Amino acid sequence: MSSRSEQLGIDKAYLLRRIASLERGASASPRDRREVDEAQVLVESHAAPTLDLHQLSGKWRMLYTTARDVIPLVRANTLPSFLPQPLRVGPIFQEFDDRGGVRNVIEAEALLPPGRGTRLTFQVEARYQRRGPRSLGLRFVAAGVPHLEPSASLRAFLAPALAPRGWWTHRLLLAAQQAHIRVPLVPPPILDAFSAQQGEYLLSYLDDTMLIGRTKAGGGTFIFSREPDIGDRLLEQESRSLGPISQR
Template sequence: MEAASSLSLSTTPFSLLPVSSRRKFTLPLRQKPRFRHSPLCWAAAASSVPIATRESEIELENRKFELLRAVTDTQRGLTATPDQRSSIEEALVSVESFDAGKPIDLGLLDGTWRLQYTSASDVLILLQSAATLPFFEIDQIFQKFECRDQSRQGVVRNVVRWSIPRLLEEQEGATLLVSAKFSVVSIRNIYLEFEEIAIQNINISEELQALLAPAILPRSFLSLQILQFIKSFKAQVPVSSSQRRSVGGLYYLSYLDRNMLLGRAVGGGGVFIFTRAHTFI
């Protein structure tokens, strides 16, 4: 600071006075300010995070990236080759090792997750049907957990967006909804009790609307009623009844963070890779 002060004095108008009229100025010593937390303290605090921890976080993100890259171009598992499935399983286990042994955080689990890959046969059958049948299309598949304020239980909904070309809107023509209750039975396992299968949110295509109520004619009360009935139609089929126990199974949540969910259906039911999605229902 003293060096800076002398430099600034030499360039001020005082330096333009005649030598004889110059006076000797003595600057008071300026006390160094007292910082409760100096910049060096802040730097020390920033570097207080163990290097090993930072490296572990970077390694985890790299492994998650490699896992998502491995499932790219497999059509959510439908076209995965044996070699690809082997590589995916290896990458999946690598990510799972970072979260092993931690209890399930239901607050973190709550929300909507988009399916990126699966080896579950019941889901692959749907994807195969959409790939081979010209009148059936599958868009997004989600899993929605509702358990934010719960500690041992909640509700999960498996959501499949599907459509029929020319009859229903593309991507969001209709919704297949499979609802289940779940309860936490161990540190990482939840038990699912399926309750209902429903078809809802039917959105008919513009071509079908024009067929039911042509644009060149005024829409009658009957045609409007038909359109409204289709849009509000909801078919529900209960999975359980009072005479029999509901269908269920164990679901192992092998990894969970803010943007990725990995699960395994216990008993050889397949693996699931999800990423966080925006709320849609």
């Protein structure tokens, strides 16, 4: 009989294989989503009763989502070739630090006008705190688009995926119009009274390599893998270039 750790490895490998061809959820059919959810539940059954926040710290790459606000982003790369391609969406990350900060980051390339693609990084900053054994409360703090003023079509794609609708979306779009500007998302006192909790995030599974989150706002699931830092990548590249160590 397999040990619990071995079974966890089997369940995680199956989940990763199941989502590998779904283009981060963009091409998932209803049947695909059901099968992914079943595989996801198997992994979640191994979750610790209480979230270890120390494991959360780091950079996480999004592998798959069902969130209604994010699916239009990942579908941008799957439009038929005869349709206008406003942007090409690259990696999507969440970055947590051990001081209660989190950044939602999208790397993209604007493709309008044709032939003049411009790379950009779009990000929203938030603060998080524990709300339950495996849930976090999120409070959005600021948004910015470093080094670029994106087009209207790009803003239309990006804004709903990273911040709440309404007043905060307006502030987010304002940030997107002003290169090098970091715009606060903290609402005025009259609005703050109605928004003590701007988002809730259930971390249904977390270990050193995989993060699965479920959100109430947007009604979606997210599956992430931990992104190795630059030191890890350089060490891995150096090891490959040296080849196997001979036995003496």
